[in-house]
Amino acid sequence: MYNQKVVDYFMNPRNAGRIEDADAIGEVGNPKCGDVMKIYLKINPQSEVIEDIKFETFGCAAAIATSSMVTELAKGRTLRDALKITNKEVADELGGLPPAKLHCSLLAQEGIQAAAADYYMRRDGKLPEGLTVPKTCIACGCEAEEEEEERFVSEHDRVAE
Ligand code: FES
Secondary structure, eight states: OOOHHHHHHHHSOTTBSOOTTOSEEEEEEOTTTOOEEEEEEEEOTTTOBEEEEEEEEESOHHHHHHHHHHHHHHTTSBHHHHTTOOHHHHHHHTTOOOGGGGGGHHHHHHHHHHHHHHHHHHHHSSOOTTOOOOTTBOTTSOOOOHHHHHHHHHHHHHHHO
């Protein structure tokens, strides 16, 4: 079902764990399955470069592999650059995911968004223009909404076509 690279990133996750004195923490959940992911960031306050990043994911093999990959892609980038990482990019870097597991990669993309939102809220007390907290964010108590479910379906359908 999974290619060799996905299995490797699942069996030997990169950057797994937590950062005790993190500058930001993002927590997201997948409404489709109940899996959750937490992203911890250490950010250089001047350059906004992500100097360290770790994750804790309770989820399937694809969720853990994509969590692992997104930390590698984000480390060393500025926060704003890391926000450009898409779930498709993460899945592509892993050599692809089975269509039925593509929704799992959304956790990785949204985990970065949620962590960035936490960083800006802690620093500025508000989100920068254009940045929204993912609807699946469970850190703030909000729940996934209908349209989020629809997005999972359409992502899925697009790959299946
Ligand atoms: Fe839950 Fe993959 S089945 S994230």
